[in-house]
Amino acid sequence: MTIAPEIELSIVMPCLNEAETLAVCIDKAQGYLHRSGVIGEVIIADNGSTDGSLEIALDHGARVVNVEQKGYGNALMGGITAARGTYVIMGDADDSYDFSKLDPFVERLRAGDELVMGNRFRGGIAPGAMPPLHKYLGNPVLSTVGRLLFRSEIRDFHCGLRGFNRESILGLGLITTGMEFASEVVVKSTLGNLKISEVPTTLDKDGRSRPPHLRSWRDGWRHLRFLLLFSPRWLFLIPGLVAFIVGLIGTIALAFGPMVLGSVGFDVSSQVYLAALTVIGWQAVLFALLTKLYARHEGFYLPRSRAFERFAERATLENGALIGVGLCLVGIVVGVVQLVAWGSTGFGPQDPVATMRLAVPAALALMLGAQTLMSSLFLGILSIDVRRV
Known part of the structure; x- marks a missing residue:
């Protein structure tokens, strides 16, 4: 009888009609696991896709978790809860983050950090990858507000690529269902005295032909509202x-x-x-x-x-x-x-x-x-x- 090795890392991607870019994201993640020797899995937390994303995920060796409750936060929590790894690295399935370069995250997680944030401003933002409104106003302002209100050292509060100890994050009682989930993870980790670090990561241009799910002013206000209400x-x-x-x-x-x-x-x-x-x-x-x-x-x-x-x-x-x-x-x-x-x-x-x-x-x-x-x-x-x- 062969005992399956314990899974160390779960790579979780929220998905809502990402057929254009999902395959390349999964392939990069699978390639990283194969190259690095990390025992892991790729999880697609599907939030109701109707464009064939489910079939693509299965064909490329990912495990699909169906999440009925709509919202970015709901999708991620569904994937995190279903993950079997000691550590989780989450990232968007739009090919803006490079899942083949996860070594800095895994290194810090193995060293005992409970939350490892990517920093796009330190790692590099490709031309056209981030709208000027987000690059020069939205992200800097919201990150500054978060650092001031919660005495956090994180300089990129809303980087979508981040890794964490699964049990530590589940112990925070995360409750938000939408885009403000990104802020909640950082805020509650800070208030919960988790060991947090930040590593450089890159942001490439979104590989999809359709507009992103993110709505600048609406979602920016939701992030700001969350930060203020928690302070x-x-x-x-x-x-x-x-x-x-x-x-x-x-x-x-x-x-x-x-x-x-x-x-x-x-x-x-x-x-x-x-x-x-x-x-x-x-x-x-x-x-x-x-x-x-x-x-x-x-x-x-x-x-x-x-x-x-x-x-x-x-x-x-x-x-x-x-x-x-x-x-x-x-x-x-x-x-x-x-x-x-x-x-x-x-x-x-x-x-x-x-x-x-x-x-x-x-x-x-x-x-x-x-x-x-x-x-x-x-x-x-x-x-x-x-x-x-």
């Missing part, structure tokens, strides 16, 4: 804190009278808008905190800090409710004081400007208190322990 600190917390502090200081300062800064005067009308800015800022802060607390509760990978961990220990329904009730009481007390003062004049006509100076901060305290109280109740719901099926 609530920069999307909500910091802008919210700035708006809250500026609005609160301005609202309180104008309660004592009008102000003039340079040639610009501020009075109660400005106070109303500053109060609105305070409410919006506080809502953004609460949303950021609830997002991170929910992620912490569910075990999601989001950037964490010691300050946030200390806050999380004290963030309870009871503590939040006390703060909310306290703010509401401040608003109520100021309102009662104004009512008593009005009653002492026989409930007659009032100076609207003088009345508004105190009414706006009082209303602001009520709104902030209500926001805090309701957010605390929602936190209580999030914190309920449930049995996972």
Whole structure:
């Protein structure tokens, strides 16, 4: 009885009507395995091809995995899940990546790296291989945003050719279904403290005659949206804190009278808008905190800090409710004081400007208190322990 050797490497290609270029990609991958002596397999994760891609894949010795759920991320996850190799190298089946030159990836994976990214800007981009919009704006901007938000060293976030330890990547709980899957792999690997490296790779011109599946603005926005939503600190917390502090200081300062800064005067009308800015800022802060607390509760990978961990220990329904009730009481007390003062004049006509100076901060305290109280109740719901099926 002959025991089949253990598969070390699975080369996974997502496929949706790639009949023009699929054969050459598979042949290059098979050629690499034969030349290098790496025991491996080529997997075509088919996402509903109708142009004969399935037959081509089988004829050229690849294993086909049918993935019914549409989307780039779904197709890749279907292939990765079905892979039998210790390591996986994924790449597009449009002949833009050279599957015959995978040695740098395998070398780093064998050395213990859990994610090895290709870098097209270091390896070389053939003329016409990448649209100027992607080369000079899209990829550099998105990669810079990713490095800033997640302290990543990767300089080409969206290179389609990358290798990884299969078990390490499956352990990240990847969930995106579309093109943003490329960003999710890098972000969650970084947050999960996986060992990551980058190697030069080349990008050739797409070998297909039809337009690519990628849609520049739509898919670029999906990548950016994912990066921002996975960093609530920069999307909500910091802008919210700035708006809250500026609005609160301005609202309180104008309660004592009008102000003039340079040639610009501020009075109660400005106070109303500053109060609105305070409410919006506080809502953004609460949303950021609830997002991170929910992620912490569910075990999601989001950037964490010691300050946030200390806050999380004290963030309870009871503590939040006390703060909310306290703010509401401040608003109520100021309102009662104004009512008593009005009653002492026989409930007659009032100076609207003088009345508004105190009414706006009082209303602001009520709104902030209500926001805090309701957010605390929602936190209580999030914190309920449930049995996972």
